[in-house]
Amino acid sequence: MGGTTLTDFLSPAARDMQPSGIRRYFDYAAGRKDVISLGVGEPDFVTPKPVRDACAAALEKGRTTYTPNAGLPELREAIADYLAASFRLPYDPGDEVLVTNGSSEAIDLALRSLLTPGDEILIPEPCYIAYSPLAALLGGVTVPVETTAENGFKLTADSLRAKLTPRSKVLLVSYPSNPTGAVMTLDDWRPVAKLAAERGLIVITDEIYAELTYAGRHESIAELPGMRERTLLISGFSKAFAMTGWRVGYACGPAELIATMLKIHQYAATCAPILGQIAAHASLTIGLEEKDRMVASYNRRRAIFVAGLREIGLPCHEPLGSFYAFPSIARTGLSSDEFATRLLDAVGVVAVPGQVFGPGGEGFIRCCYAASQSQLEAALERIYTFLRNV
Numbered sequence: 001m002g003g004t005t006l007t008d009f010l011s012p013a014a015r016d017m018q019p020s021g022i023r024r025y026f027d028y029a030a031g032r033k034d035v036i037s038l039g040v041g042e043p044d045f046v047t048p049k050p051v052r053d054a055c056a057a058a059l060e061k062g063r064t065t066y067t068p069n070a071g072l073p074e075l076r077e078a079i080a081d082y083l084a085a086s087f088r089l090p091y092d093p094g095d096e097v098l099v100t101n102g103s104s105e106a107i108d109l110a111l112r113s114l115l116t117p118g119d120e121i122l123i124p125e126p127c128y129i130a131y132s133p134l135a136a137l138l139g140g141v142t143v144p145v146e147t148t149a150e151n152g153f154k155l156t157a158d159s160l161r162a163k164l165t166p167r168s169k170v171l172l173v174s175y176p177s178n179p180t181g182a183v184m185t186l187d188d189w190r191p192v193a194k195l196a197a198e199r200g201l202i203v204i205t206d207e208i209y210a211e212l213t214y215a216g217r218h219e220s221i222a223e224l225p226g227m228r229e230r231t232l233l234i235s236g237f238s239k240a241f242a243m244t245g246w247r248v249g250y251a252c253g254p255a256e257l258i259a260t261m262l263k264i265h266q267y268a269a270t271c272a273p274i275l276g277q278i279a280a281h282a283s284l285t286i287g288l289e290e291k292d293r294m295v296a297s298y299n300r301r302r303a304i305f306v307a308g309l310r311e312i313g314l315p316c317h318e319p320l321g322s323f324y325a326f327p328s329i330a331r332t333g334l335s336s337d338e339f340a341t342r343l344l345d346a347v348g349v350v351a352v353p354g355q356v357f358g359p360g361g362e363g364f365i366r367c368c369y370a371a372s373q374s375q376l377e378a379a380l381e382r383i384y385t386f387l388r389n390v
Contacts, residue, residue: 011137013136013137013139014137017133017136017137018133032348034348035344035348035349035350036348036349036350036371036375036378036379036382037350037368037371038349038350038351038367038368038369038371038376038379039350039351039352039368040368041178041239041322041323041324041368041370042244042368042370043239043242043244043294043323043370044370044371044372045242045294045297046242047241047242047243047246047279048242048283048287048290048291050282050286050287050290051241051243051279051282051283051286051287051290052279054278054279054281054282054286055275055278055279055282058274058275058278059275063274063275063278064274064275065274066270066271066274067099067271067272067274067277068271069262069265069266069270069271070097070098070099070262070265071097071098071099071250071271071272071277072099072274072277072278072281073093074281075099075277075280075281075284076093076094076097076099076250077093078280078281078284078285079091079093079097079099079250079252079284080092080093080096080097080252081284082284083233083252086211087210087217087218087220087223088223089220089222089223089228089233089252091252091253092255095255095258095259096252096253096254096255096258097250097251097252097258098250098251098252098258098261098262098265099248099249099250099271099272099277099280100236100248100249100250100251100265100269100272101247101248101249101269101272101273102236102238102247102248102249103206103208103234103235103236103238103249103250104130104249105249105265105268105269106234106236106249106250106251106261107130107131107134107204107206107234108134109251109261109264109265109268110204110232110234110251110257110261111134111135111138111140111170111204112138112261112264113257113260113261113264114169114170114202114204114257115135115138115139115140115169115170116138116139117138117139117140118139118140118141118167119139119140119141119167119169119170120140120141120142120143120165120167120168120169120170121135121140121141121142121143121169121170121171121172122143122145122160122163122164122168122170122171122172122201123142123143123144123145123171123172123173124144124145124146124147124153124155124159124173124174124177125144125145125146125147125357125358125359125360125361126147126153126177126179126180126326126354126357126358126360126361126364127144127174127177127178127179127357127358128174128178128179128206128357129356129357131172140170141167143163143165143168144163144358144359144360145159145160145163146159146360147159147180147182147360148360149180149317149326149328149364152182152317152318152320153177153180153181153182153317153326154182154184154188155173155175155184155188155192156191156192157191157192157194157195160192160195160196161195164195164199168199168201169201169202170201170202170203170204171196171201171202171203171204172203172204172205172206173203173204173205173206173221174205174206174207174208174209175205175207175321176209176210176212176213176218176320176321176322177209177321177322177324178208178209178322178324178366179324179326179352179354179357179361179364179366180317180319180324180326181317181318181319181320181321181322181323181324181325181326182317182319182320182321183213183215183218183320183321184219184221185216185219186219186223186224189219189220189221189224190224192221193221193224193226193227196227196230197226197227197230201230202230202231202232203221203222203227203230203231203232204231204232204234205220205221205222205231205232205233205234206234206235207220207233207234207235208234208235208236208238208239208249209239209240209321209322209323210235210240211239211240211241211291211295212239212240212295212298212321212322212323213320213321214299214302214320214321215320218321220233229254230254231253232251232252232253232254232257233251233252233253234249234250234251234252235249235250235252236248236249236250237249237279237280237283239322239323240291240294240295241280241283241287241291242294243276243279243280243283246273246275246276246279246280247272247273247276248272248273248276248277248279248280249272298323298369298370300373301323301369301370301371301373301376302319302323302325302369304373304376304377305325305367305369305376305380306318306319306325306369308376308377308380309325309327309367309380309383312380312383312384312387313331313384313387314327314328314329314383314387315327315328315331316328323368323369323370324366324367324368324369325366325367325369326354326361326364326365326366326367327364327365327367328363328364329363329364329365330363332387332390333390334390335353335355335362336353336354336355336361336362336363336364336365337353337355339351339353339365340352340353340365342386342390343365343383343386346386346389347382347383347385347386348382349379349382349383349386351365351366351367352365352366352367353365353366354366367379
């Protein structure tokens with residue numbers, strides 16, 4: 001290569017991107033015996049049998065083709081019906097709904113459709129780890145907006161206002177939150193929405209955990225007057241419907257934005273897998289009772305696990321959504337990375353250090369309570385043993 005190396009040909013933004021901090025701990029634990037993983041956010045349920053049966057029947061009939069780029073029409077209609085009935089969010093399935101390869105692709109498409117180099121994207125932290133790296137690939141500038149355990153990790157208009165500049169363009173929010181389990185009510189959203197509208201921000205709301213809301217109905221910023229027109233809602237089937245491996249998500253929003261995302265999707269992915277789409281359609285038409293059963297189980301585990309964390313001496317704010325607890329480990333004097341590494345080495349429990357979710361996560365660990373109740377109880381015993389020896 002004339003004195004150069006392959007590294008010299010790589011995009012600097014891609015080359016310098018850091019690997020997932022969550023997967024680092026998952027890989028570290030791989031192959032080790034007697035490990036209890038509270039790391040990766042994956043349900044311990046398999047996709048419900050009625051949904052699997054619907055896919056088996058479709059496969060037997062030879063449904064193995066491409067679908068329309070935007071997704072199967074019947075799935076887009078089912079998504080629109082579901083959002084209207086469950087969350088009071090009306091969308092036209094013809095030009096306001098796009099089916100994607102998981103919600104992750106929807107986030108990527110949204111950022112590629114909206115960001116140009118130098119644009120600022122405001123993200124409440126601690127937050128899901130993928131947002132900032134994807135924005136950086138496009139030359140976007142991530143501006144973290146602090147949230148704290150003292151107010152339940154909610155986004156406030158005051159904290160948002162303090163970070164606004166003339167380059168502010170996109171506000172990316174995710175409630176219920178990964179990693180904190182925080183939720184926002186319409187009363188919480190109103191001052192934020194008012195400020196976003198006044199400052200001309202486009203809002204992306206990642207609502208992959210919407211169904212996993214334990215204290216009343218999930219409430220979206222898109223419900224508020226004037227916000228639907230400036231908000232893109234992203235969700236999917238991985239979490240509440242136990243469909244992580246099927247890779248089906250969706251985006252709903254203004255037709256012009258959806259059309260732009262669809263063009264990128266056509267070139268980059270063509271369409272989401274047909275069997276995944278069939279499974280998603282079955283989940284919305286014959287699988288809602290199974291979804292509710294799984295959510296009720298997570299709620300029971302949440303109560304047991306959070307109470308257990310507090311009992312063994314780890315303060316934990318009440319996570320009212322998702323399936324994560326975010327306890328403070330500050331009293332140990334260890335950094336979150338040190339705590340997670342030593343916890344795995346000493347007692348075989350995988351948790352994710354809070355700092356991978358942004359600087360505001362330092363002093364916390366993320367524990368996924370989607371594991372079985374017996375595993376959660378065993379994990380609490382091991383964590384207690386570890387704490388006594390720290």
